[in-house]
Amino acid sequence: MSELVASAAAGGAAAARAEAGTGEPDLEHRLERYRVELTGYCYRMLGSSFDAEDAVQETMVRAWKSYDRFEGRASMRTWLYRIATNVCLDTLKSSGRRARPMDLSSPVSASSPLPEPLPESTWVEPAPDGRVLESGGDPADVAVARDSVRLAFVAALQHLPPRQRAVLILREVLAWKASEVAELLGTSVPSVNSALQRARATLAASSGEDSAETVKPMDEEQRELLARYVDAFQRYDLDALTSLLHEDATMTMPPYPLWLRGHADIRGWLTGPGLECRDSRLLPVVANGMPAFGQYRSAGEGAGWKPWALQVIEITDGRITGLNSFLDTPHLFPLFGLPPGIGPDGTPVAEEGAGS
Incomplete structure (x- = not known):
């Protein structure tokens, strides 16, 4: 897994360019501007940091391959979100709903035997803020963005059918207009509004009470x-x-x-x-x-x-x-940018294998 992430981070759009067989550095720069926000969108859709990284990489590849057909009738941002949404919907066709342990069972006592572990694909995974949230901006907007990637919220999103999930994220989290979402999904405004209403009801029923605070560096x-x-x-x-x-x-x-x-x-x-x-x-x-x-x-x-x-x-x-x-x-x-170990002297080691 770590090799996959390192490759994606190092290759970025350059890997997509190589696969697509084009070499426009300006296009690469324009696409890369959207990487973090697209990763955040795909993470909310898929519940997995690694799947989100893969989905964004596939989005970049498809964008490079089809750029000559991009007519500019929508913004590049809208175009990329359309591609990313299709990638996520394709991914969700072949994967189950990710969850947290409390979604699967009631609490147990400390004396309960340790059950067999479940596959990694079962779980909503943690995500580093730097990969799914853009830095800077209005503090109020930053707080809202952090709130929208909390584990409980991402897990609650997984209860929604994929298209409803996309509608809710685009409308409620990213503040898109209903007409913009309808155009992206190839549907009507009434259909978008209906899907949003159903998604809100499902989310309210599944998320329960959750008032966990986001990180407050200055608190x-x-x-x-x-x-x-x-x-x-x-x-x-x-x-x-x-x-x-x-x-x-x-x-x-x-x-x-x-x-x-x-x-x-x-x-x-x-x-x-x-x-x-x-x-x-x-x-x-x-x-x-x-x-x-x-x-x-x-x-x-x-x-x-x-x-x-x-x-x-x-x-x-x-x-x-x-x-x-x-x-x-x-x-x-x-x-998460964490070192591969801590040495006997208590300082982080710099190289793989050191201190282990």
Whole structure:
């Protein structure tokens, strides 16, 4: 997986140009301007960072191949979104709905046996903000954009039929006009409005109550909470850690189809099956608009720490309400710009294989 992401990032539109057999550098520049927002759109549609990267790469390839037929009656942005939508709809024909553990089962107790892991394609995956959200702009718009890639929202989108999903994202998230969406999808404005109404109803029924806050870099209270979490987790002080949790906090651990709710069961899990997380190290990142950490588990005495999990933290009203640990996922670390390990001296290693 990491090789795929590295190739896509390095090749970009140049790879598309090579496949399409054209060499217009100006066109490459014009297409690349839309890469991040298209990746965000495809991520919301597909629920997977890697599938979104693939979909955007295919969009660029198709755009290069068909540019001589682009008549300019719509903007390049609209044209690219039409291609990206078709790519996503084609992808969704052959894939199942991605989910979070709470979409599949009820919460379990800490004493429950560990079930068999489910395939990676089962789960809504975390996404780094830098790949799915454009930087800069009005702070209010940035906050809305972050809100639209939260894990719970992306998971709720997966309940919608693909075309309804596209309509809702284009209308509610990207603020397209109904006439623009109708033109993109080759349908009528009444059909778009009807699809949006049905999508809203489904989303309201499936998303439940979710008030998780997005990351607030300048918020002293949030920074203090996260600093206390890192300290408690790295010391494995479960009294300190559970004091930071909301009483109804949840904990998920894809690829395992189970989840926990409440202090007692979360603590029980961390002192039982999760005990191997003692002596972990955490490096901060941002995922899905929320605070996140790359978790590195001990590689043995004197051997440093190796990638283990990507944690996405949900916070509401000064308390942690969700601990989402995507376990055994070293392929995610390059996507988030995380190092391949931490050396025995506690500093990130620079080369693959070092410190492991």
